[in-house]
Amino acid sequence: MKRPLFLSAIILIGIIISCQPKAKSEEMQSTVKRKAVVYQVFTRLFGNTNTNNKPWGTLEENGVGKFADFTDKALLEIKALGVTHIWYTGVPHHAVIGDYTAYGISNDDPDVVKGRAGSPYAVKDYYNVNPDLAIDPNNRLQEFKDLIERSHKAGLKVLIDIVPNHVARDYKGLTNPKGVSDFGAEDDTTLVYHVNNNFYYLPGERFEVPDWEGGYLPLGGENTLLSNGKFEENPAKWTGNGSRLAKPNFNDWYETVKVNYGVRPDGTKDFAELPEAYAKEDYEAHHAFWKDKKLPDSWVKFRDIALYWLDLGVDGFRFDMAEMVPVEFWSYMNSSIKMKNPDAFLLAEVYNPSLYREYIHKGKMDYLYDKVELYDSIKHIMKGYGWTDHIPVVQKGMADIEHHMLHFLENHDEQRIASPDFAGNPQLAKPAMVVSATISTSPTMIYFGQEVGEPGADDAGFGKPTRTSIFDYVGVPHHQRWVNNKKFDGGQLSEEEKELRDFYKRLLNFTINSEALMGEYQEIHFFNKEHTQNYDHRVLSYVRWSANEKLIIVSNWEGARNYSIELKVPGDIIEKWNLKDGIYTLEDQLYNKTQTELKVENGLGTVTLHLEPLESLVLQLK
Template sequence: MKKTTGTGKAVVYQVFTRLFGNTNTTNKPWGTIEENGVGKLSDFTQKALKEIKGLGVSHIWYTGIPHHALIRDYTAYGISNDDPDIVKGRAGSPYAVKDYYSVNPDLANDPHNRNLEFKELLSRSHKAGLKVIIDIVPNHIARKYEGKNNPKGVVDFGANDNTSVVYDKDNNFYYNPGESFLVPDWRNGYQPLGGENINLADGKFSENPAKWTGNGSRLSKPDFNDWYETVKINYGISPDGHRDFASLPEDFGHKNFSEHFEFWKNKEVPDSWIKFRDIALYWLDVGVDGFRYDMAEMVPVEFWSFMNSSIKMKNPDAFLMAEVYNPQLYRDYIFKGKMDYLYDKVEFYDSLKHIMQGHGWTDHIPVVQNGLMDIEHHMLHFLENHDEQRIACPEFLGNAEKAKPGMVVSATISTSPTMIYFGQEVGEPAAESPGFGSPSRTSIFDYVGVPHFQRWVNNKKFDGGQLSPKEKELRTFYRNLLNFTINSSALMGKYKDIHFYNKDHTEYYNHRVLSFVRWSENEKLIIISNFDAGQTFGFDLKLPREIIREWGLQDSTYQMKDELFKEKELSLFVENQIGHIRIDIQPLESLILSII
């Protein structure tokens, strides 16, 4: 049963843009660009992009493109200096955007031409066959936002706000009239810039009246653990919860994006809605193919209906993915909010992490998957991103090899996109103490190098020339797996759990093993993963009668090959409409068996 090549799963490669091409290995805590270096847009050469594409990637998410608050003097380029008292780290958080119509000047060889250099990167990415995703952070913006590159007619955030009231529908922010903003008390040994004495690091920032903070804190002096570097955007929800915008009819989850667009067409909406819609449409015009939305559940679903339908009217193929961590909200944000994909963290990732760490049974995975079957295509799978611990760090697994079965399951169990984070494919452990950031997560706040990944960059040859044999083997595993997924018709087809059937009917089948089947008209797959790091399992895996009938198999013998490494060929025996296949699966091994 030979498969035919067709459109398979989407694979997103998240890359922290300013870290990708940085070859500096100093990694001084709180170091400057001169000390620790920084990557540039130009580091994404055709060679680099070809290698990323060759890993089995369809979309590249350039994290940290919009200009965000940072500590570096760009006044020669018409950019004001930012205050260290309201910036996290020296390089700054990419989620404290300072100017939505401009590119982070750190990324440009010539900051005057930073937007042009990004357009050139877009062109190179598209030429390499990659779709491009960038961030939009609709819930909050930098405390010192300055839209100095606004297109004609675009009024800056807060410029027309009535600051004498806490709330007004068309205010972009919430205010504490009569109160001035006070910087938080830094704790846990942190000081702005690690204690470096510069003029602006004085424990003060002028903001009068004080605005509410990005995570919703209403305090004029937010806590250190609040998102104090940002301010909350007002979407027309009053402090007491009243909503000054139309509600979507209950049945609107079943309507398409054009019907959502028509619903909002002649309705008055809050000013912040218009501002963020226009930001998205601007970047679509630049050539971006989609967006990743930060903390989407903190913004009303009606706004997403308005925003995403406007985007889809301009580009029906735009790739829209978002952070939503409350499972009770998933379906509203997918159907009413017209999101394409949501992070599958709280149920799938968290369960898989528990199993990979040796605490949980694989029994939980089919239960989670079955509970999401109506929306499984929309639940984006990952094992790493910039918010999560690196697999290879001691706090997660301490060994990148231990994630192999989890990665196979994550990438093959559903039709949803798969996302990996740059450096994951070579086992980056994020061991540095870079300043504001902390070990276990590659810092998004500091100028740092990424040591294991730098060995793949190999002085910008992008050929893995400095990787260890183990790191090369790991990258080969990811390349084989991801390239198979983007070409597999079965992985865009049907799914059936056979784990519980085998637990009931198969001797020696273990709860550290997981098995399921995927199929299309032209491709039939049996997928088995062993999550145990020390034990080989041998058993007679069985396919139930309903699968044998669904696949149209007769009582006979069928040859199967492993699609992951092409080294194994096994025999599937069908007798009395029950399938039998002898499996001997090594520690941390996975098999993706297809009928030849």
């Protein structure tokens, strides 16, 4: 059953109060930084209009998107959503099940490929791109260069993945630059470890394919010449997740091999350690530190890969499982990138909160996923059993690094919000999305299809529903309705889906244009819990401000409950904002339809609010 529209919003009350005459020049205003918004798109799925969705379907049966599907129109629509950066996931050439031997590409073995389309995190050739994504596989790299150019023309910065911890089991570079050798090509395979070996070995042992579990069979049981339960690798290499077994477990990352960064099997390091003082140094000092040091071969290989993609026009990278690679390497890698492009956008997966500051300060990462702290907390609240009280606590703990913690509610690893195992209803994401996008100066990320409520319900083959498959050829039904046979106009969306996308568009554009969201933060949640009737742990409030904007943000996380409250703005905030006693008219900025008042009396602010379930308002002081 479709919910009434008033149930589909959340409360965002943004009170934008101008405390000073707008005497700044236009030039000064233009220098103020704004929030970044990253749109993650699974490249091979974006433009696929095939709706067959046969489990384990071939490319021909289920279709595949191409670089060319990102037309000028498509990219301008993404930009108009309120996006500043687009992360094209799955671009570097990874192992796939498809016959490209006519183009000089070796076939990949289904026994060491997950799914039929393959994992984007089992890279086979870092100097070229996935042939599935090209209209002409012979011209695939040029087609991606053309996409970079179109993206830049649309005003979008381009990000791609680099996966330093592991590579595909059968790595083979076909278009390496002159003088560049493949990973492992010069390794001494008689040794378990050598500082300049790219891999770790098990001399005297052959690799064995895992025992399949849970009814799994490669390609869903289809018999092929290569899916024979064997893969030739002698000696066996350590597996990507660190398994040292010649026959890894089914749950190991058996399709990949671990890259050696000069860390001996006992965990000691064969490279210079970075002094603690360098946590306070800039990337130029880090770059200078490594100039006269002897470096493991894998360090140089990945540095050269990053610089290669920068030369092609890529504006930054998302680094997979960065915490599994020594922080000293990141100091070297990221300082090298920044020396070439100081504005490069560097985003990494680090899931251990005790390592956050080390990888930010010593590893010179710009941004890390804020999964374990904010995302996990928000997910619990969305599912109905979490308390909003936890969010200000998380934010306080992140205060010194809040700018570096990228916020998201979906990505390719996480369950779709609309899936039954998560929220089961994309409307319930609205308060979470507002908080995620406005509580800090950090970038915001959304995953393609999130903005139209994609539930990830299709069983594509490898892996199960609730997450859109990254391993198989599949269509993305809700997203396809927005694609509308490549018109990219949302022509097939339902009214509820159109309204949801409109919400994301209004919110994201607000965030990238708000100066206050790059300014100060203070929670007022606990003050209101103590002093405001009917205010409880399903409501959240905080303030954001800069010299020219003052925001109060309040969210109602209940999908079936109204709140009538006299929200309080504490005296210390009123003082910091230099507000005098009086009554101020407030005008909605998100939907431009509501007016209310802020009353300041005896140094305390009050806003009378009636909050519908999941209602949303942005109010500006006039």
